[in-house]
Amino acid sequence: MLDTGTPLVEMTDISISFGGIRAVDHASIDLHSGEVVGLLGHNGAGKSTLIKILSGAYKRDAGEIRINGETAVINNPRDAKGYGIETIYQQLAVADNVDAAANLFLGREMVTSLGTLDDAAMESKAREVMGRLNPNFRRFKEPVKALSGGQRQSVAIARAILFNARILVMDEPTAALGPQETAQVGELIKQLKSEGIGIFLISHDIHDVFDLADRVVVMKNGKVVGEARTSDVTKDEVLGMIIMGKVPPGATPGPGAIAG
Amino acid sequence: MADQRAMSSTTHHSQMVQNPLQRFLLATEIDTRLLGMIGALATIWIGFNFFSGGLFLTPRNLWNLSVQTASVAVMVTGMVLVIVTRNIDLSVGSILGLVGMVMGVMQTQILPVQLGLGLGHPAIWILSLATGLIVGTGIGALQGGIIAYLKVPAFIVTLGGYLVWRGAAWWVTAGRTVAPMDTKFQLMGGGPAGSIGSLWSWVVCVIACAAIVVGLYFGRRQRQRFNFPQRPVWAEVSLALIGCGATIAAVWVANAYPWPTRIAENYAAASGIPVPEGGLFISHGIAIPVLIAVGVGVVMTFLATRTRFGRYVYAVGGNPEAAELAGINTRWVTVKIFMLMGALCAIAAAISSARLNAATNALGTLDELYVIAAAVIGGTSLAGGVGTIAGALLGALVMQSLQSGMVLMGIDSPLQSIVVGIVLVFAVWLDTLYRRNKH
Numbered sequence: 197m198l199d200t201g202t203p204l205v206e207m208t209d210i211s212i213s214f215g216g217i218r219a220v221d222h223a224s225i226d227l228h229s230g231e232v233v234g235l236l237g238h239n240g241a242g243k244s245t246l247i248k249i250l251s252g253a254y255k256r257d258a259g260e261i262r263i264n265g266e267t268a269v270i271n272n273p274r275d276a277k278g279y280g281i282e283t284i285y286q287q288l289a290v291a292d293n294v295d296a297a298a299n300l301f302l303g304r305e306m307v308t309s310l311g312t313l314d315d316a317a318m319e320s321k322a323r324e325v326m327g328r329l330n331p332n333f334r335r336f337k338e339p340v341k342a343l344s345g346g347q348r349q350s351v352a353i354a355r356a357i358l359f360n361a362r363i364l365v366m367d368e369p370t371a372a373l374g375p376q377e378t379a380q381v382g383e384l385i386k387q388l389k390s391e392g393i394g395i396f397l398i399s400h401d402i403h404d405v406f407d408l409a410d411r412v413v414v415m416k417n418g419k420v421v422g423e424a425r426t427s428d429v430t431k432d433e434v435l436g437m438i439i440m441g442k443v444p445p446g447a448t449p450g451p452g453a454i455a456g
Numbered sequence: 457m458a459d460q461r462a463m464s465s466t467t468h469h470s471q472m473v474q475n476p477l478q479r480f481l482l483a484t485e486i487d488t489r490l491l492g493m494i495g496a497l498a499t500i501w502i503g504f505n506f507f508s509g510g511l512f513l514t515p516r517n518l519w520n521l522s523v524q525t526a527s528v529a530v531m532v533t534g535m536v537l538v539i540v541t542r543n544i545d546l547s548v549g550s551i552l553g554l555v556g557m558v559m560g561v562m563q564t565q566i567l568p569v570q571l572g573l574g575l576g577h578p579a580i581w582i583l584s585l586a587t588g589l590i591v592g593t594g595i596g597a598l599q600g601g602i603i604a605y606l607k608v609p610a611f612i613v614t615l616g617g618y619l620v621w622r623g624a625a626w627w628v629t630a631g632r633t634v635a636p637m638d639t640k641f642q643l644m645g646g647g648p649a650g651s652i653g654s655l656w657s658w659v660v661c662v663i664a665c666a667a668i669v670v671g672l673y674f675g676r677r678q679r680q681r682f683n684f685p686q687r688p689v690w691a692e693v694s695l696a697l698i699g700c701g702a703t704i705a706a707v708w709v710a711n712a713y714p715w716p717t718r719i720a721e722n723y724a725a726a727s728g729i730p731v732p733e734g735g736l737f738i739s740h741g742i743a744i745p746v747l748i749a750v751g752v753g754v755v756m757t758f759l760a761t762r763t764r765f766g767r768y769v770y771a772v773g774g775n776p777e778a779a780e781l782a783g784i785n786t787r788w789v790t791v792k793i794f795m796l797m798g799a800l801c802a803i804a805a806a807i808s809s810a811r812l813n814a815a816t817n818a819l820g821t822l823d824e825l826y827v828i829a830a831a832v833i834g835g836t837s838l839a840g841g842v843g844t845i846a847g848a849l850l851g852a853l854v855m856q857s858l859q860s861g862m863v864l865m866g867i868d869s870p871l872q873s874i875v876v877g878i879v880l881v882f883a884v885w886l887d888t889l890y891r892r893n894k895h
Contacts, residue, residue, distance in 0.1 A: 253781060274783040289781045293774030293841035294767070302771055303782035305764050312762040320682040 202265040204229045204394040205281075205363055210249055210259030219245040221418040222259075222451055227363065227394040232385060234409035234426075235398045236438055242418040243398050247365050250396075251283035252276035263363075277303075280362035284352050284369055292341040292348075296333075297322035299340055300355045325354045329384065330377070346377040353381065357388065364388060367398045382408055402438065406431055416441050419452025483691035489835055489890060493850045496883075497857065504861030511864050515713035519740055522710070523646040523811070525856040526745035527552075527804040528826050532848040533756035534797035535831045540773040541793060542840035543603065543610035547617030548801050548827055551595050552820030553625040556805035559588040560634035560815025563641055581640035588802040595621065596798025597791060604787035618824065626817040635814035645810030646743035648719050654711040657741035661707040668699040710746075711739040745807045749849075752803065757845045769793065773841035829876070830855045833883045854883075 203226040212220045220242045227233050235243045248254045250261065252273040261268045263279045270276050276283070283289075290299045297319045306314045306321070319336055326333045330350040340348055349369070356364055366385075370378040385395060385408050397405045405412070406426060413423040414437040421437050424447030433444035443449040481488060505512035531548050538545045562584040568575045599617050603610045636642075643650040652660070672692055679686050687695075714720065720736040723729075729736070760766035768789045771779040780786050804823075809815045834851025836843030858879060862872045 251781075272783075273781050274785075277783050283781070285781065289775070289778040291771040291774035291778050291782075291841075294770055298767060298771070302767075302779065303784050305767060307764065312758075313764065313767060316678045316682050316684070319684065 201228070203227060203262075204231075204264060205250065206260075206262040206265075207246070207250060208260045208262070210246060210256050210261075212245060212249060212254060212257050218418050220249070220256075223415065223418070223420050224450075225413055225420065225423075227396060229362070229394050230389055230392045231411065232389055232395045232397060232409045234402075234405035234412040235396055235415065236402060236405065236412055236434065237400065237415035237421075238438065239400055241400075241415040243415045244367055245418075246415070247283070247367060247396060247398055250276065250363075251281055251365055253283075274303075277359075280360075281365065282356035282359065282361035282363070283365040283367070284356050285367050290340050290348060290352055290355075293339050295339060296326065296336050296343075296351050296354075299351050300325065300358055302355070304359060321358070322354070325358055326350065329354050329357075330380065346373045349373055349377070349381075353384065357384075361393060363394050363396075365396045365398070368400075368404075369397065370404055371399075400438075402431055402434055406434065413450075414438055416452050420450030421452045422447045422449045424448065480691075480694070483688050484695050485687065485691075486695075487844075489887075490844070490847055490850070492890070493834070493847060493854070497850065497854055500854065500857050500861065504857070504864065508861065508864045512861055515709050517860070517864065518709050519713040519743065521853075521856060521860050522746045523743045524860060525852050526646075526743070526749040527807045527811075528823065528830055528856065529749040529849050529852040530752045530804040530807065531797075531800050531823065531827045532830045532834070532852045533752055533845050534793075534800040535827045536834070536836050536843045536845055536848045537756075537760065537769050537793045538610070538797055539828075539831055539836045539838060540769055540840060540843045541790060542773055542776070543790070543793070544828070544838075545599075545610065545614045545794070545797055546824050546828075547595075547599065547614040547621055548797065548804075549820040549823035549825075550618050550621035550625065551592060551798060551801040552805045552808060552823055553817060554595070554621040554628070555588045555592045555802045556809040556815045556819045557625045557628040557634065557817060558591050559584045559641075559802075559806060560637065560809060561628055562587050563638040564634050564636075576639060578640065580638045581644075584638065584641060585644075585802075585806055588805060589799050592798040592800075592802030592805070593795045594798070596795040596801075599798075600791035600794025603794065604790035622817070622821075625819075629817070631817055633814050633816045637810055637813050637815070641806070642810050642813055643744050644748065644806050645808075645813065646745045647811075648715045648738075648740060650745070650810070651710075651740040651743045652747065653741040654739035655741075657707045657711055657739070660742060660747070661703055664703045665700040668703070669696050672696055707742065710742045713740045714738055715740060745811065748803065748807065752800065753845055753849050760845055765789070765792065770841060775841075826855055827852075829880045833880065835887060 205227040207226070208224045209222050210220055210224070211218065211222055223242065223246055225233070225235070225246065235247065237243045245254060249256045250270070252270045252275050255271060261270055268279055270279070291302060297315070300322045301318050306318050308314045322336060330347065333347060333350060335343060335347070340351060343351070353366075353369065370381050373381065385397070389395060397409060399405045409426050411423060411425050412429075412434055414421040414434065416438070421441045422443040424434070424444070428446035429444055433446065436442045436444065437447065441452060441454045443453045481491070501513060511517060531552070535545060535548065563580050567573050567580050567583055568577065573580060595617070599613050602608050602613050672695060676686060676692060715723070715738040717735055720738050721731060723738065724731050724736050760769065768779065768784050768786075771782070771784065772786050772789055776786060805820065808819055812819070830852035831843065831848045832838065832851070833854055834843070834848035836848055855876065858876055859872060862875060867875075
């Protein structure tokens with residue numbers, strides 16, 4: 197149906213436990229390039245945990261990750277970035293005591309020929325990227341602490357797209373944003389998608405992702421309930437999957453689906 | 457919505473800026489907190505000068521003050537980075553003691569006697585210092601490694617270190633004091649011989665002023681290159697004048713303090729200079745330990761603001777999780793910070809033992825508390841993420857000024873401790889108020 201080539205990301209039979217609790221239980225999920233996959237589920241359904249395994253924040257107990265069909269070794273965030281996986285976390289992962297440019301380039305600073313930080317060049321690039329994302333943004337010299345939630349979110353998103361990510365993971369990307377900024381992020385997602393980037397959108401709110409996603413995957417109690425193309429199901433049917441684990445006819449059931 | 461708020465706050469801001477002082481501060485981008493500290497220092501100096509009957513603000517006292525501050529000043533530059541990353545180092549005084557002892561034994565026993573270099577060999581001071589740096593860095597690496605990789609809190613590791621290294625310092629010579637130090641090594645402690653004299657002080661002054669002007673010029677050109685907003689020219693000129701003026705004033709004070717009469721006469725007799733009517737005036741100039749401390753301050757500021765390492769230190773302090781997720785090897789950063797702290801303790805040990813002309817196993821006792829207090833008075837937040845090298849150096853100067861001023865006024869040492877303790881708490885309370893009002 198979809199792109200039948202090798203998926204950009206394949207996570208197979210992933211499991212992880214925290215102190216005896218199975219946060220993710222044999223979950224499998226994939227993503228093709230230029231595709232937006234919505235990962236849905238209640239709080240505590242395991243979706244954030246699953247995706248943190250992909251971005252290297254957690255180490256899985258079992259299962260396999262393949263990038264472009266090849267087994268990937270992801271033990272920490274640095275490894276994940278090496279595969280072109282960029283993540284925007286739910287609790288905005290910014291160092292709020294330094295300015296926007298410093299955050300955008302954190303871990304990958306531009307340096308001069310002498311090996312010192314090239315702050316001017318970084319600020320210039322930051323102005324360029326932020327200009328694309330949030331043209332009203334002016335406060336480049338202030339610590340991120342002084343910015344509003346939306347402005348911080350644009351910093352976090354700018355940070356992810358700055359380094360030509362191939363796989364973008366957005367955990368509740370619009371939770372802290374006003375309507376106008378949410379629309380901006382939607383536009384941005386479409387733009388990134390057209391550039392061939394694969395995007396995981398994670399949310400507990402179906403309205404956030406349904407219109408943007410090509411496909412949704414629903415999780416419940418650490419298991420995948422089922423997946424469906426957004427063109428084959430309605431919002432209410434997906435809601436039924438999220439709340440009751442009931443898989444509609446248009447969807448493919450997973451291990452967590454309620455029998456019958 | 458958010459941007460409207462930002463805009464309205466800027467208009468509000470510019471309406472507020474009416475009086476010349478505020479306009480000046482805004483244009484020059486001077487940190488008002490740092491300015492407040494300079495104001496506090498000026499108040500302390502003028503106050504002590506008044507109550508000591510004009511003894512405080514003399515070239516002699518100010519010169520001594522600068523030398524007394526040097527050791528703590530060297531260490532506080534590292535302590536800022538330690539505290540910025542939400543750690544603490546309680547062991548710096550003990551490391552200083554141990555490293556001082558090791559360097560003492562190196563230059564009086566091992567190098568001249570056991571390795572047969574003979575006393576007074578020109579390589580002794582540098583080999584001793586190098587050994588001290590290696591030991592200090594090694595101790596830092598060990599403590600940093602335990603903190604970063606074994607996840608033992610820094611407070612506990614360095615509290616253990618406080619006891620261990622002090623005990624080890626005693627063990628090096630079974631408590632015996634090592635003296636005298638190598639003659640070249642002694643220069644790091646200051647004194648008439650350990651100062652660079654008026655000519656070289658002026659050379660240093662010219663270089664420093666040139667560096668200030670060139671730095672401002674390149675900063676401006678860099679911003680022009682990218683079409684960023686710039687400071688008005690008058691603000692740049694004011695900054696250059698203030699920077700150069702302060703440098704010239706400091707050098708002038710150092711040069712205004714002459715060698716003691718007896719030493720000057722001996723020197724004149726030894727080198728065949730006729731002693732003029734009214735005595736020989738030979739300037740001390742900048743003391744070598746002060747030069748070392750200033751050099752360390754410049755290097756550490758560079759490290760903290762212009763390098764990746766410095767950027768990571770602040771990022772880790774602001775949000776350790778975000779730094780880790782950004783792919784920063786936060787553990788290795790922690791180890792490096794403690795190694796740096798150990799190396800700075802070694803430099804401070806060289807200054808202290810050279811100044812005392814002896815290594816004792818009590819050297820550096822209570823220094824950890826003065827260093828931490830100086831960093832905190834200098835605006836380093838124990839909550840992490842905030843702190844500057846320049847502020848901490850000023851903090852060290854404030855602490856030393858208080859102590860030396862109270863000595864001048866003949867205040868008993870128990871009362872001195874009481875005052876320093878109260879000032880520490882008061883300073884942090886003021887800082888809390890300042891930060892609360894700012895946001």
